[in-house]
Structures are given as structure tokens and as C-alpha cells.
Amino acid sequence: MGTRLVPSGRTATRLLQAAIGVVLVEGLLLQNPGVVVNALLSLGVTFLPPVLARDWEVRLDTRLTLYIAVAVFLHSVGMLGFYESVWWYDHLTHTLSATVVAGVGYATAKAFDEHSDAVHFPGSFLALYVLLFTLALGVFWEVLEFGARLLATAVGMDPILFQYGIDDTLLDLVFNTAGAVLVALFGSGALRPLVESLTTRFDRSFGER
Known part of the structure; x- marks a missing residue:
């Protein structure tokens, strides 16, 4: 559709x-x-x-x-x-956001795999890649939250992003991991139309295989 x-x-x-x-x-x-x-x-x-x-x-x-x-x-x-x-709201939104991020990472890598005969990503590699990709962006987000809070405090404004300490950060990363695992296990079917659309785009941009 x-x-x-x-x-x-x-x-x-x-x-x-x-x-x-x-x-x-x-x-x-x-x-x-x-x-x-x-x-x-x-x-x-x-x-x-x-x-x-x-x-x-x-x-x-x-x-x-x-x-x-x-x-x-x-x-x-x-x-x-x-x-x-x-108490559970932050865990819910982090899990949902992580599945979106993981889905983008998975679909892009899978589309490159299907676009190029020179590239092959086994299923186990894709699962690990999705996990690491999601965690890397999750860590970046936590650093962004921390920096935004420090900046807001320095200029006397309400923070745009919130960071509640190391325990909160670790929990966020746990639920980011949960989102990535959900995509690695169950996302291939739901993301198939996006993979096909990206593959077509890569074919047009970089030439057929």
C-alpha cells in the first residue's frame, strides 16, 4: 500500500x-x-x-x-x-522507539544485502548488527539527554530532554536492547515492504547488480 x-x-x-x-x-x-x-x-x-x-x-x-x-x-x-x-511509561516509550530505530537499521542493511551481489549479511550477523546499531544510537541519545540537561541548568531553563541518573540510563539501555531483540526476532515480515522499497531505490541510485 x-x-x-x-x-x-x-x-x-x-x-x-x-x-x-x-x-x-x-x-x-x-x-x-x-x-x-x-x-x-x-x-x-x-x-x-x-x-x-x-x-x-x-x-x-x-x-x-x-x-x-x-x-x-x-x-x-x-x-x-x-x-x-x-513508573513504567519511560520503559514503554524506550522500547517502542528502539524498535523504530532497529527497524531502520535492519531494513537498510537488508536492502544493501539484496541490492549488491558483493555484500552478504547472514541472519546471525544482521541480528547482531541490529542490536549494536540500536545500542549505539541509544547511548548517543543518553549522552544527548545529559548534555541537554546540563545546558538547560546552565542557562536557567527547563530541560528539553530529561536524564535521571546512571540507574535510569542503564534501564533505558536495557529496554533499548529489548526493542532491538524484538525486531531481530519478529521484524523481517513487517519490514519486508520497506526493504523492497529501499532495494528498488538503491538499484535506481547505484545501478542494478
């Missing part, structure tokens, strides 16, 4: 975008830069699939498009206080 959602999928995505818009307005009313910035970034992510389809001819499956929208919606809502008040 590509990024052309069936009516129910299109409606669900629009509703999620509207809900993120409500979070954005709430952030503006609260004068909370963390809520505002994260809501804007989340909205941007929801509009990325049609941009990829239009400009790069990379098409995401309807279910994957919705899944990404749900993940960023939950993150933006979490900035309203759920990260602090609901």
Missing part, C-alpha cells in the same frame, strides 16, 4: 497528529520548552513517511507508518508529566 493509507489508517494518523498538536498547544500555554520542542519533533516525524515517498520513492507500509506515529505520540505525551508520574 505504500504510504497511501487506507481511510482508517489515514484517519488514525491524522488523529494522532492532531493529538500531538494538542500537546504542542498545551506546552505553549505552560511555557514549557521541553514539551514544545518534543511535540514539534514528533509532528515532524509523522510527516516524514510521505516526504520519503514523494522525494525519495521510499514507501512505508501502512502499519509501520501508524506504528511510528503511535511511538512519537506517546513520547510527546510523556513530556507532559507521565515520565515522572508513571
Whole structure:
């Protein structure tokens, strides 16, 4: 189906975008830069699939498009206080975000594998690659959170990203790992349309095998 959602999928995505818009307005009313910035970034992510389809001819499956929208919606809502008040909320959003990151890493590597006869990634290597790719970006995100908190403290502003100490960081990485493992075990079928779309794009950009 590509990024052309069936009516129910299109409606669900629009509703999620509207809900993120409500979070954005709430952030503006609260004068909370963390809520505002994260809501804007989340909205941007929801509009990325049609941009990829239009400009790069990379098409995401309807279910994957919705899944990404749900993940960023939950993150933006979490900035309203759920990260602090609901003990498991951060674990949920980190797991969902990790599956999105792992899915991008898996689909890209698999597409290169299918595009080029000179490259072959065995299943075991792909699983390890997905895990390391996700953990590397997870560590980068934790460093970004730490730096953002230090910067906000230095200039006397509310932090845009939150980091709650080493225990929180380690737990985040555990749930990042869980997301990567889920993709490595069960993601091949769901990500197949994206792999095929990326492979076609690579063929057009770099030439046939």
C-alpha cells in the first residue's frame, strides 16, 4: 500500500497528529520548552513517511507508518508529566522507539544485502548488527539527554530532554536492547515492504547488480 493509507489508517494518523498538536498547544500555554520542542519533533516525524515517498520513492507500509506515529505520540505525551508520574511509561516509550530505530537499521542493511551481489549479511550477523546499531544510537541519545540537561541548568531553563541518573540510563539501555531483540526476532515480515522499497531505490541510485 505504500504510504497511501487506507481511510482508517489515514484517519488514525491524522488523529494522532492532531493529538500531538494538542500537546504542542498545551506546552505553549505552560511555557514549557521541553514539551514544545518534543511535540514539534514528533509532528515532524509523522510527516516524514510521505516526504520519503514523494522525494525519495521510499514507501512505508501502512502499519509501520501508524506504528511510528503511535511511538512519537506517546513520547510527546510523556513530556507532559507521565515520565515522572508513571513508573513504567519511560520503559514503554524506550522500547517502542528502539524498535523504530532497529527497524531502520535492519531494513537498510537488508536492502544493501539484496541490492549488491558483493555484500552478504547472514541472519546471525544482521541480528547482531541490529542490536549494536540500536545500542549505539541509544547511548548517543543518553549522552544527548545529559548534555541537554546540563545546558538547560546552565542557562536557567527547563530541560528539553530529561536524564535521571546512571540507574535510569542503564534501564533505558536495557529496554533499548529489548526493542532491538524484538525486531531481530519478529521484524523481517513487517519490514519486508520497506526493504523492497529501499532495494528498488538503491538499484535506481547505484545501478542494478
